[in-house]
Amino acid sequence: MSGGRSLWSAGWARFRKNPLAMAAAVTVLALYLVAIFAPVLTPYDPVSHGDLPEMRHQPPSREHPLGTDKFGRDVLTRLIYGSRISLTVSFLAVTISVVLGSIVGSVAGYTGGIVDAVLMRMVDALMSIPRLFLMLTCIALFSRSFLLVTILLGATGWMGTARLVRGQILSLRGREFVSAVEALGAGSRRIVLRHLIPNVLTVIIVSATLKIGLIILVEAALSFLGLGVPPPTPSWGQMVYEGREVLLDAWWVSTFPGLAIVVTVVGYNLLGDGLRDSFDPVQFT
Secondary structure: OHHOOOOHHHHHHHOOHHHHHHHHHHOOOOOOHHHHHHHHOOOOOOOOOOHHHHHHOOOOOOEEEEEOOOOOOOOHHHHHHHHHHHHHHHHHHHHHHHHHHHHHHHHHHHHHHHHHHHHHHHHHHHHOOHHHHHHHHHHHHOOOOOHHHHHHHHHHHOOHHHHHHHHHHHHHHHHHHHHHHHHHHOOHHHHHHHHHHHHHHHHHHHHHHHHHHHHHHHHHHHHHHHOOOOOOOHHHHHHHHHHHHHHOOOOOHHHHHHHHHHHHHHHHHHHHHHHHHHHHHHHHO
């Protein structure tokens, strides 16, 4: 690599030259700042009802820039607080997914043999089960909650990461630095955690970034079906669901949370594409 630059520094230099990726990064950062400072940004309560005869389904105005819903609640306030649910659920679920996938993929790729065969057949079997059907079954068996939805989203989405990490580990297992560490007597756990995982970290980060957008869509779909985070806690999918019956008379109830989902998913996808293009090791060979 010219100039002795590391993969990370060269990757960030390429990333900063990508205007779409930078715009996506700013958008994602802004979304998290809005979620963190929600109480400062709006004076209204996201769950308390307003004066129903007077306040329900008010169009956008100076007092309520995005209008109100059927319970007289400010849509902008619920949109801001709903970002906390959607972003937190997606982040925690992706963390669970990436950790599980990285562990299974690393063990399968480095160990090989029967262990690799068994783990990969398990991954294939789980990938053959429709994800939404599996989640609906689990939610029907247990009382739905924030924690349950988060765990289910993470526990049903790690298989792709496992296959990706396994492929990367297989390509690294025969490298000279791995043979040298093995010759020095290092154990398998140390080799995987200290030498192999750091070398596939960029691939894992890119995969996680792209996966967040998908998680947000799945969470929104569950909320739209009435199986997401329990009301009255606001979430974007639930807000879209609540406005489905008044799309012509009160279009703002569903439109603005729908736009928030679109902007967030597109932002994460563009961010993931930018990271993939910037940190692809092929770019530096």
